[in-house]
Amino acid sequence: MSEHGQPHIAPLKTYLNVFAALMALTVLTVGVAYFDLGAMNILVAVTIACIKAYIVILYFMHVKYSARIIWLTAAAGFIWFVLMFALTLADYATRGWLPFPEAW
Amino acid sequence: MADGQAHTPNLAHHFDSMDQQRESSSLGMWLFLAQEVMFFGGLFVAYGVYRFKYQEAFAVASNHLSVAWGAFNTVVLICSSLTMALAVRAAQLGDKKRIIRYLVATILLASLFLGVKGIEYTEKYHDQLVPGPTFQYEPDFDQYAVPVTAETAHPNFAGHVHLFYSFYFVMTGMHALHMVIGIGLMIWLIVKAQRDRFSREYYAPVEMTGLYWHFVDIVWIFLFPLVYLVWRH
Numbered sequence: 001m002s003e004h005g006q007p008h009i010a011p012l013k014t015y016l017n018v019f020a021a022l023m024a025l026t027v028l029t030v031g032v033a034y035f036d037l038g039a040m041n042i043l044v045a046v047t048i049a050c051i052k053a054y055i056v057i058l059y060f061m062h063v064k065y066s067a068r069i070i071w072l073t074a075a076a077g078f079i080w081f082v083l084m085f086a087l088t089l090a091d092y093a094t095r096g097w098l099p100f101p102e103a104w
Numbered sequence: 105m106a107d108g109q110a111h112t113p114n115l116a117h118h119f120d121s122m123d124q125q126r127e128s129s130s131l132g133m134w135l136f137l138a139q140e141v142m143f144f145g146g147l148f149v150a151y152g153v154y155r156f157k158y159q160e161a162f163a164v165a166s167n168h169l170s171v172a173w174g175a176f177n178t179v180v181l182i183c184s185s186l187t188m189a190l191a192v193r194a195a196q197l198g199d200k201k202r203i204i205r206y207l208v209a210t211i212l213l214a215s216l217f218l219g220v221k222g223i224e225y226t227e228k229y230h231d232q233l234v235p236g237p238t239f240q241y242e243p244d245f246d247q248y249a250v251p252v253t254a255e256t257a258h259p260n261f262a263g264h265v266h267l268f269y270s271f272y273f274v275m276t277g278m279h280a281l282h283m284v285i286g287i288g289l290m291i292w293l294i295v296k297a298q299r300d301r302f303s304r305e306y307y308a309p310v311e312m313t314g315l316y317w318h319f320v321d322i323v324w325i326f327l328f329p330l331v332y333l334v335w336r337h
Binding site for chain 1: 134178179185186325335336
């Protein structure tokens with residue numbers, strides 16, 4: 001909380017700018033999907049989605065103006081998700097990389 | 105009170121100040137949302153594993169979804185997030201009339217989203233793509249933009265399309281259920297606002313519902329590109 005008693009009230013313009021950015025990124029994500037970027041397609045899609053989520057969290061969800069512990073909690077949700085995703089996919093993606101020892 | 109601060113009726117006795125009370129409810133809500141991230145996250149991870157494993161079938165299945173409806177709904181949901189953010193801002197300013205007006209707008213946009221979802225589900229029902237005993241899918245390999253032929257396709261290609269639609273209905277269905285709950289919360293907020301329960305000092309329910317609503321928006325921000333925009337080139 002920045003001031004005592006009342007939390008930070010963002011100006012109307014901030015919300016409209018965030019809204020415009022979200023719209024532009026939506027157009028971008030649809031447009032880019034029609035270009036063949038190979039394996040990059042999914043990476044671009046996820047990156048744009050992450051940027052959109054980030055500005056929603058920062059401005060619409062007021063994390064930018066919130067206490068450190070709110071930052072920490074939001075980041076924890078993200079980090080644990082990335083851990084779950086990375087470890088699970090690392091397992092599935094690498095299955096069959098090594099030959100199964102026959103003597104066992 | 106010990107510090108001589110005037111006691112506001114909205115300050116619960118176990119908090120020292122309105123600031124502390126506000127931070128506590130925010131923290132509680134964020135903890136709940138972190139738990140929600142893990143809930144939807146589990147679904148996204150499972151979807152990711154199978155999409156990685158059965159790339160062609162998932163691409164073909166995704167091509168049956170309507171990008172136009174998906175994109176339209178994305179725009180609708182972002183608009184609803186804006187109106188919700190403005191409702192919270194109105195609450196911060198103590199503007200009761202605007203709180204109600206923006207909440208009504210958010211409910212209308214949410215209903216529009218659910219209506220479109222209903223149209224999409226109906227289409228899938230008619231195409232017999234709803235998972236279960238009525239699911240019917242005959243691969244037509246000549247038609248696909250995805251480079252897959254009858255020879256290269258997995259023998260259980262149709263089964264993998266079935267799997268994609270199981271994910272589609274569970275993920276968008278859980279998302280839609282969250283929206284229905286959100287609409288219920290907003291109706292409750294409108295009733296409370298009408299009864300003058302909110303003030304510049306106390307509007308926590310509006311703010312917490314706002315956090316919840318933006319979270320639901322974020323889930324769709326990921327669902328749309330990952331489920332609808334597979335292999336569109």
